[in-house]
Amino acid sequence: MSLFRTQSIDALIAASEDPERRLRRTLGPWSLAAFGIGAVIGSGIFILTGTAAAGETLTFKSILHAPVLDLMLHGSSAVSTIGRPGAGPAISLSFLLTALACSFAALCYAELASMIPIAGSAYTYAYATLGEIVAWIIGWDLILEYAVSNMAVAVGFSGYLNDLLDNVFGWHLPAKLAGPPIVGGVFTGAWFNLPALIVLLILTYILVLGVRESAGANNAMVVVKIAAILIFVFGAARAVNTANWHPFMPNGYPGVFTGAAIVFFTYIGFDSVSTAAEECRRPQRDLPFGIIMTLVVCAVLYIAVALVLTGIAPWKTLNGAAPVAEALKRLGYNGVRKWVSLGALVGMVSSLLVFQYGQARIWFAMSRDGLLPAAFSKVHPRYKTPHVSTWVAGLVVGIPAGIWDIGTFADLANIGTLFAFVIVSLGVIVLRKTQPDRPRVFRVPGSPWLPMISILFCVGLMLALPLETWVRFFVWLFIGLAIYFPFGRKRSALAKARE
Numbered sequence: 135m136s137l138f139r140t141q142s143i144d145a146l147i148a149a150s151e152d153p154e155r156r157l158r159r160t161l162g163p164w165s166l167a168a169f170g171i172g173a174v175i176g177s178g179i180f181i182l183t184g185t186a187a188a189g190e191t192l193t194f195k196s197i198l199h200a201p202v203l204d205l206m207l208h209g210s211s212a213v214s215t216i217g218r219p220g221a222g223p224a225i226s227l228s229f230l231l232t233a234l235a236c237s238f239a240a241l242c243y244a245e246l247a248s249m250i251p252i253a254g255s256a257y258t259y260a261y262a263t264l265g266e267i268v269a270w271i272i273g274w275d276l277i278l279e280y281a282v283s284n285m286a287v288a289v290g291f292s293g294y295l296n297d298l299l300d301n302v303f304g305w306h307l308p309a310k311l312a313g314p315p316i317v318g319g320v321f322t323g324a325w326f327n328l329p330a331l332i333v334l335l336i337l338t339y340i341l342v343l344g345v346r347e348s349a350g351a352n353n354a355m356v357v358v359k360i361a362a363i364l365i366f367v368f369g370a371a372r373a374v375n376t377a378n379w380h381p382f383m384p385n386g387y388p389g390v391f392t393g394a395a396i397v398f399f400t401y402i403g404f405d406s407v408s409t410a411a412e413e414c415r416r417p418q419r420d421l422p423f424g425i426i427m428t429l430v431v432c433a434v435l436y437i438a439v440a441l442v443l444t445g446i447a448p449w450k451t452l453n454g455a456a457p458v459a460e461a462l463k464r465l466g467y468n469g470v471r472k473w474v475s476l477g478a479l480v481g482m483v484s485s486l487l488v489f490q491y492g493q494a495r496i497w498f499a500m501s502r503d504g505l506l507p508a509a510f511s512k513v514h515p516r517y518k519t520p521h522v523s524t525w526v527a528g529l530v531v532g533i534p535a536g537i538w539d540i541g542t543f544a545d546l547a548n549i550g551t552l553f554a555f556v557i558v559s560l561g562v563i564v565l566r567k568t569q570p571d572r573p574r575v576f577r578v579p580g581s582p583w584l585p586m587i588s589i590l591f592c593v594g595l596m597l598a599l600p601l602e603t604w605v606r607f608f609v610w611l612f613i614g615l616a617i618y619f620p621f622g623r624k625r626s627a628l629a630k631a632r633e
Contacts, residue, residue: 362477
């Protein structure tokens with residue numbers, strides 16, 4: 135039963151007040167919302183919007199590439215080439231539907247964040263509700279989620295930066311210094327993807343300087359990012375041809391639901407707000423505000439972009455790699471196009487900053503609980519940030535991003551995030567039963583039904599991911615358990631307290 139020992143919420147809060155490991159509380163509600171927006175809105179708003187509107191063709195070359203749900207329903211016959219119908223102009227409804235679905239998990243995060251205002255997000259919530267072994271699994275899973283997400287974004291940033299330098303200045307970095315040496319297991323001849331590493335080291339340095347400085351940098355980037363989106367929305371709105379919106383649902387409800395499945399992952403990132411719990415001035419009130427405001431603002435921006443994009447171009451033409459840029463180029467709106475390019479680039483940097491921040495806080499929280507070496511929970515005497523875990527996280531992401539093309543591993547981030555959503559939703563149900571009288575500044579309405587809907591929705595999306603992703607996910611968890619049993623289980627703070 136020691137595997138399922140839980141941390142007392144009061145003990146967790148008391149540990150966060152330890153002077154040697156206490157973080158500085160400087161964040162307000164709008165800075166938290168900006169953190170969430172910085173994580174959620176990246177370059178995907180200018181890419182997946184078109185993909186989901188136009189649809190896509192998927193080829194399952196082997197059983198490993200086929201979605202688990204298809205294999206469960208159809209067996210080996212699921213290995214085939216299928217078409218996913220586009221939502222067309224109704225992609226705006228897909229974004230709305232996805233926002234409603236994500237709101238279930240977001241409300242669960244808001245309740246637990248207001249009750250347990252501690253760094254660590256889903257890891258800490260699992261430790262307080264479901265036990266140490268579950269906490270370790272979700273913590274190890276979150277490390278994978280944040281790391282793999284940022285590896286992919288850093289590789290994308292490098293390519294986008296080189297393209298922008300070429301378009302604006304007619305000059306770009308040598309291919310040997312700006313591309314991954316290994317793509318799909320094949321050596322490309324490049325030496326190292328230097329921009330990917332450099333941008334991560336710069337952001338790591340900013341994060342070490344302090345959460346106020348990090349939040350200030352993120353706030354500035356979020357302003358630029360939102361400005362770029364609004365310039366596109368209002369600048370291109372005058373070119374909207376309402377005939378492009380007819381028929382509004384060319385593939386009916388199946389197209390809307392398929393579009394929702396494609397764009398679901400553009401909303402992932404609002405959970406990063408909860409990792410800032412210990413650096414928030416009024417966590418009980420501000421954390422729910424930051425999480426919910428993130429979802430609302432992002433949903434409005436996504437829907438606005440979707441309506442304008444499908445209004446300025448026929449939806450069937452939006453299946454390119456850069457649908458927004460291509461549509462603006464055809465219209466001759468090069469000024470707006472430059473802002474879109476800048477917004478996409480800044481969006482990547484902002485996402486990198488927030489996810490690196492969140493990853494370092496996960497390492498910090500697990501170390502403070504004794505599940506990782508104590509060095510990771512050291513706090514800088516001047517800046518009051520977990521500088522060791524921040525630098526380690528920067529190198530753990532930056533070096534692989536400089537070597538491999540990590541884009542093919544993006545589904546690992548998706549399955550890790552969905553698993554975290556399941557654990558958080560389950561945690562709300564458990565705490566309502568075990569500690570019904572504990573004060574809750576924010577309460578999920580309709581509990582336990584709404585958290586149960588959140589669990590079912592997330593499990594369904596997990597089953598839609600390829601079998602290959604599940605295999606890699608379980609391999610990563612097996613590696614984590616191989617570390618937990620000889621190290622974490624014996625050295626955790628709870629184990630030492632009971633010796």
